[in-house]
Amino acid sequence: MLTVPYTTSYLTEHFGDDAFGTLEGYRAHGGYEAARKALTEMAPAEVIDLVKESGLQGRGGAGFGTGMKWSFMPTDGDQPKYLVCNADESEPGSYKDRILLERGGHQLLEGILIAAWATGSETTFVYVRGEYAFPAEQLSRCVAEAYAAGLLGENVLGTGFRHDVVVHRGAGAYICGEETGLLESLEGKKGQPRKKPPFPAQFGAFGMPTTVNNVETFSHVPHILRNGADWFRGFGTEKSPGTTIFGVSGHVVRPGLYELPLGTPLDEIVFEHAQGVPDGHKVKGVIPGGMSMPILPAGQLDVPMANEHLRERKTMLGTGGIMVMDERTCMVRAACVVSYFFRDESCGQCTQCREGTGWLNQIVERIERGAGAEGDLELLLDVCGKMEAKTICAFADAAAWPVQGLLRHFREDFEEHLRQGKCPFPESFEL
Amino acid sequence: MVSSEPTATISPETRSAIDVEIARYPRKRGALLSALRLVQRQHGYISPEAASELAGIFELRPVDVMEVISFYNMFHDRPGGRHHVYVCTNLPCSLRGARGLLRGLEAHLGVEPGGTTADGRITLAHEECLGACGYAPMMRVDETYHENLDEGRAKEILDALE
Numbered sequence: 001m002l003t004v005p006y007t008t009s010y011l012t013e014h015f016g017d018d019a020f021g022t023l024e025g026y027r028a029h030g031g032y033e034a035a036r037k038a039l040t041e042m043a044p045a046e047v048i049d050l051v052k053e054s055g056l057q058g059r060g061g062a063g064f065g066t067g068m069k070w071s072f073m074p075t076d077g078d079q080p081k082y083l084v085c086n087a088d089e090s091e092p093g094s095y096k097d098r099i100l101l102e103r104g105g106h107q108l109l110e111g112i113l114i115a116a117w118a119t120g121s122e123t124t125f126v127y128v129r130g131e132y133a134f135p136a137e138q139l140s141r142c143v144a145e146a147y148a149a150g151l152l153g154e155n156v157l158g159t160g161f162r163h164d165v166v167v168h169r170g171a172g173a174y175i176c177g178e179e180t181g182l183l184e185s186l187e188g189k190k191g192q193p194r195k196k197p198p199f200p201a202q203f204g205a206f207g208m209p210t211t212v213n214n215v216e217t218f219s220h221v222p223h224i225l226r227n228g229a230d231w232f233r234g235f236g237t238e239k240s241p242g243t244t245i246f247g248v249s250g251h252v253v254r255p256g257l258y259e260l261p262l263g264t265p266l267d268e269i270v271f272e273h274a275q276g277v278p279d280g281h282k283v284k285g286v287i288p289g290g291m292s293m294p295i296l297p298a299g300q301l302d303v304p305m306a307n308e309h310l311r312e313r314k315t316m317l318g319t320g321g322i323m324v325m326d327e328r329t330c331m332v333r334a335a336c337v338v339s340y341f342f343r344d345e346s347c348g349q350c351t352q353c354r355e356g357t358g359w360l361n362q363i364v365e366r367i368e369r370g371a372g373a374e375g376d377l378e379l380l381l382d383v384c385g386k387m388e389a390k391t392i393c394a395f396a397d398a399a400a401w402p403v404q405g406l407l408r409h410f411r412e413d414f415e416e417h418l419r420q421g422k423c424p425f426p427e428s429f430e431l
Numbered sequence: 432m433v434s435s436e437p438t439a440t441i442s443p444e445t446r447s448a449i450d451v452e453i454a455r456y457p458r459k460r461g462a463l464l465s466a467l468r469l470v471q472r473q474h475g476y477i478s479p480e481a482a483s484e485l486a487g488i489f490e491l492r493p494v495d496v497m498e499v500i501s502f503y504n505m506f507h508d509r510p511g512g513r514h515h516v517y518v519c520t521n522l523p524c525s526l527r528g529a530r531g532l533l534r535g536l537e538a539h540l541g542v543e544p545g546g547t548t549a550d551g552r553i554t555l556a557h558e559e560c561l562g563a564c565g566y567a568p569m570m571r572v573d574e575t576y577h578e579n580l581d582e583g584r585a586k587e588i589l590d591a592l593e
């Protein structure tokens with residue numbers, strides 16, 4: 001069971017109360033009234049317009065406009081349409097969706113119902129990563145409660161609208177967080193991403209029009225319906241409205257989850273909320289948005305946590321997973337861990353990625369061992385360049401960016417290994 | 432099919448649970464991951480015979496099932512310990528001592544990396560990020576997470592496994 005977030009806002013406000021995870025407890029806080037309003041008082045297009053006005057952006061990493069994504073679903077034809085909730089949270093540093101499943105199952109289901117109404121979808125598949133047995137169990141319990149109360153099934157809220165929710169468990173593969181890899185996996189295949197186009201809104205799950213949204217994205221939706229677009233825009237920045245759940249990890253006094261408005265400065269999160277680095281050590285670098293996102297050095301932590309600001313520092317919000325490393329940390333070791341992960345998780349479909357991730361890992365490991373060769377840093381950047389924007393999905397980019405980021409800000413660490421022929425950081429974390 | 436009457440490795444209980452899963456999807460194959468999980472729950476791993484039997488149920492070639500088994504980390508194609516223990520060694524966990532913890536547990540159990548204890552009790556390996564980054568270091572014991580660990584606590588948990 002996860003610890004309740006240290007700072008809460010509308011998404012996690014009641015997570016300290018165990019009853020909030022039950023239908024009765026959720027209803028005591030006005031639960032499912034937003035869905036009732038959508039299904040009985042609003043046309044699907046009005047719901048989509050409201051979500052567009054709110055400016056809600058996907059919280060799964062790419063930050064695409066949610067209302068816009070919903071509007072891509074065809075409104076003609078009689079083939080079934082599907083929603084998929086991406087709960088395959090596996091970006092290292094990210095663990096926010098887990099608490100939304102464990103403690104906010106009905107909030108998520110209400111968001112799904114509203115999205116189903118807006119897009120005319122008959123079934124939602126919730127793809128929960130295989131290792132999340134307890135979160136999947138909690139969500140399944142909520143689904144059963146919702147069926148029993150007529151909130152799911154053939155006649156939702158007595159409106160004649162039909163919606164089913166299927167909780168699907170993955171089996172351990174990072175690539176299944178990529179939306180088309182996820183769709184392949186949902187169909188019982190290897191999770192190898194599809195070429196796009198066609199996009200999921202045309203050809204998605206089981207060949208049908210499909211919209212894929214992240215757990216947190218759906219969870220914001222009931223609040224927008226209940227309180228309106230202007231209220232939602234009262235949180236966050238003009239371009240990135242709303243809150244998000246930041247997950248802080250690594251060398252901080254108080255690692256944990258913090259629901260805060262987008263645009264909260266990174267240094268405020270690290271030093272005030274997470275209370276800085278223990279034992280009087282200093283920060284060396286911070287990965288701001290899950291492991292795929294390039295690192296920021298200690299001097300650049302004054303950045304507001306919103307994509308329009310993070311892009312200026314050549315990084316992104318990603319999943320809001322913030323990893324803090326103190327001044328004893330060897331950034332070549334960090335590169336070893338990062339590149340091993342991507343090497344292990346490449347689905348093997350595209351040559352640039354399958355081979356490139358292996359080469360990046362081999363080169364940084366030999367540098368760490370003190371066996372690096374002159375020209376290795378140029379070779380690393382060259383391999384990164386041959387991986388970026390050349391593959392079916394963004395995995396290869398996600399593997400190249402952190403290595404580029406580490407070299408951009410901590411090249412000195414790499415050069416020192418080459419000069420000394422050994423790792424010059426004896427106090428760094430163990431490999 | 433090589434044999435017209437293959438020895439059934441999938442129990443009637445597992446088979447009916449698989450049928451329940453199949454009914455949840457618009458196409459049968461959607462239930463394959465669930466079916467593999469159920470077979471693994473029955474046997475502890477998925478043998479080539481069980482994979483062939485599943486291929487029959489799902490109207491697939493055995494190779495279609497085998498490639499799915501080998502793609503996903505959570506499926507085992509050979510027998511292991513009665514309990515599978517994984518220490519997360521991704522960056523957030525490594526920053527908080529996961530590698531030392533893993534080595535300590537390997538020494539405690541007397542196993543090589545990825546190895547199984549001589550009594551067949553525990554298979555111990557490392558795993559990539561398990562979504563517990565704020566509660567590091569951590570380990571997964573079968574389907575249960577144990578978080579905010581130190582070596583003493585982790586050893587106690589392993590010693591209590593049957």
